[in-house]
Amino acid sequence: KNNNNNNNNGKIDYGKILIDTGESHTSKEYIKLLLDEVFPKTNTTHLNAILLTHYHHDHIGGVSALLSELKNRNMVPLPKIYKRGIENYNDENTYDEYKGMKFIPIKNNQIFKINNNNDNDN
Numbered sequence: 001k002n003n004n005n006n007n008n009n010g011k012i013d014y015g016k017i018l019i020d021t022g023e024s025h026t027s028k029e030y031i032k033l034l035l036d037e038v039f040p041k042t043n044t045t046h047l048n049a050i051l052l053t054h055y056h057h058d059h060i061g062g063v064s065a066l067l068s069e070l071k072n073r074n075m076v077p078l079p080k081i082y083k084r085g086i087e088n089y090n091d092e093n094t095y096d097e098y099k100g101m102k103f104i105p106i107k108n109n110q111i112f113k114i115n116n117n118n119d120n121d122n
Contacts (some may be wrong), residue, residue, distance in 0.1 A: 004039035011063065015046070015048030015114070016044050016048050016114070017047070017049040017050070017051055017079075017114055018050050018079070019050075019051045019053065020060065021050060021059040021063045021066050022059070023058045024057065024061035024062060028060055029066060031062065031066055031069050034066075046075060047075065047079040049082055050080070050081045050082065051082045051106065052084065054084055063101075076080070081101070081103050082105070083103040084106040101110045103120065
C-alpha cells in the first residue's frame with residue numbers, strides 16, 4: 001500500500017493517524033489500551049502519523065512514552081509527528097522531555113486524509 005503519497009486531488013494519504021497523545025501521568029494506561037485493545041480491533045499494525053493539535057501537556061504529554069513503546073514493540077518505522085503552531089516553538093518554552101524532538105509543522109488548511117480500511121497491512 002502506498003501511504004504518504006499524493007492522490008488525484010492533491011491531498012496526502014497519511015495512513016493511520018493518532019490525534020494527540022494525552023497526559024504523561026496517564027500515558028501508561030492509555031498506551032496499553034491503545035496498543036493492546038484498540039489496535040487489534042481496528043487491525044492496526046502501524047501508526048503513520050501523530051497529530052498534535054497544540055502544545056499543551058494534556059495533548060502532548062504521552063508522545064515520548066508512546067514512541068518508546070512503539071519502538072519496544074518493534075512497530076517501526078516510528079510515526080512522523082505533526083504539530084500545529086510550531087512557529088511559536090522554541091527550546092526555552094519546551095518541556096525538557098521534548099527538547100530535540102522533531103515536529104513537522106501543520107500548515108493552515110492542510111488536509112490529512114486517513115485510510116479507513118481495516119486491512120491487515122496498516
